[in-house]
């Protein structure tokens with residue numbers, strides 16, 4: 001018997017807002033018991049600027065979780081503590097390798113309750129950290145969104161988080177559509193599957209446009225130098241001064257050092273849902289299609305993208321797991337290659353998602369690669385660098401042989417894998433990138449003056465050690 005098709009409500013997923021919470025994030029915890037946390041969060045940029053955050057947190061009483069009732073309150077508390085914890089660790093010249101009991105004790109309890117790790121995840125920074133400006137307007141509209149907490153108090157940081165919020169909101173309806181598409185495929189209703197896929201492709205067009213809007217209000221150098229360092233995790237952070245990770249001091253002798261990846265949009269369940277729904281498989285970085293270790297039909301058990309599920313709220317990660325077992329669209333399309341409309345709709349989804357990843361690579365080049373090069377210049381070195389940047393091994397030009405993975409090749413592999421299931425011969429050729437510079441055109445939309453993709457010329461061999469991790473990981477999470 002076929003496994004049942006998952007029901008969104010069983011996984012804390014809203015049919016309209018998807019992985020964003022069904023009820024809006026709270027702007028404040030209702031119980032005045034938590035006023036001190038709220039006061040710190042409200043003044044976080046000033047406390048970081050004046051380097052008084054650690055002292056203020058050290059003098060806090062240890063608050064318990066007894067005053068947290070509804071899920072929204074637990075989520076608000078998690079987001080507050082994530083901002084406080086990362087501010088505490090990264091706001092001074094030397095990172096704090098110990099989180100005091102004032103943070104550790106409630107943070108560990110709240111994380112366990114919400115089934116999400118005690119680190120500034122995508123959920124803490126984006127999913128549970130926004131409010132609409134006008135209640136009667138949609139939240140998939142950048143002109144109606146504001147953040148609740150930031151490290152810097154600047155619009156660049158807010159804009160960065162809010163682009164993701166708008167993407168999550170705009171992309172959410174696809175989930176119900178695709179669950180219906182799975183059911184339609186089970187009853188061999190090709191017309192319905194085609195309609196759902198067409199609607200999916202249209203939403204992806206909107207997401208591509210939203211992603212591009214990051215350029216409007218988020219300055220790359222501010223992002224790289226001022227904002228990104230606060231997302232730093234505690235894994236592979238020896239060079240930044242955290243050789244053992246961070247000690248979550250809960251006041252007991254068994255308090256342990258922990259190592260977590262930093263916050264990343266790669267922790268978005270939405271994009272992973274899209275991949276699964278379309279039957280796209282991501283191999284561990286460096287592994288090619290057809291490599292002996294690849295076995296189709298089996299979920300990959302390792303690799304960066306897979307690892308990021310550990311940073312999603314538990315029910316969302318479970319949803320992805322369950323959807324994997326019922327996703328049937330790729331097989332259905334492969335069995336109906338004579339249905340040109342169906343194939344075209346399916347290929348359109350792949351092409352739009354591949355275009356999304358193309359745009360994303362351009363963005364990562366602009367926001368990470370280029371500023372990182374600038375910060376490696378002798379002038380930047382003379383001026384001195386902030387912590388997370390100084391963690392870079394500036395003289396390490398080539399990470400080959402160190403087990404490191406370069407950032408852009410990792411992102412390109414994810415993009416190329418997106419096009420692999422294409423059924424149409426032309427689409428296959430178009431998306432296979434053979435002899436074609438990535439990002440040089442949008443499938444179906446044509447070339448519309450995109451910025452040239454500098455990354456093709458960028459020699460990224462571990463990005464001087466910045467974006468490499470032990471094995472298969474690369475990117476922002478290194479910090």
Ligand code: HEM
Pocket residue numbers: 160163164167211214223263264265266267268271272305357360363364367368407411414415474475476477478
């Ligand atoms: C300034 C904007 C952005 C920058 C600088 C950026 C940077 C990065 C980096 C460095 C990675 C590598 C993994 C890691 O974090 O270690 C990554 C991966 C990823 N990012 Fe972004 N990102 C940005 C915006 C977004 C947005 C808005 C989304 C969509 C919600 C997104 C979705 C993803 C996904 C899904 C991955 C995993 C790789 C893949 O599936 O292709 N990113 N990003």
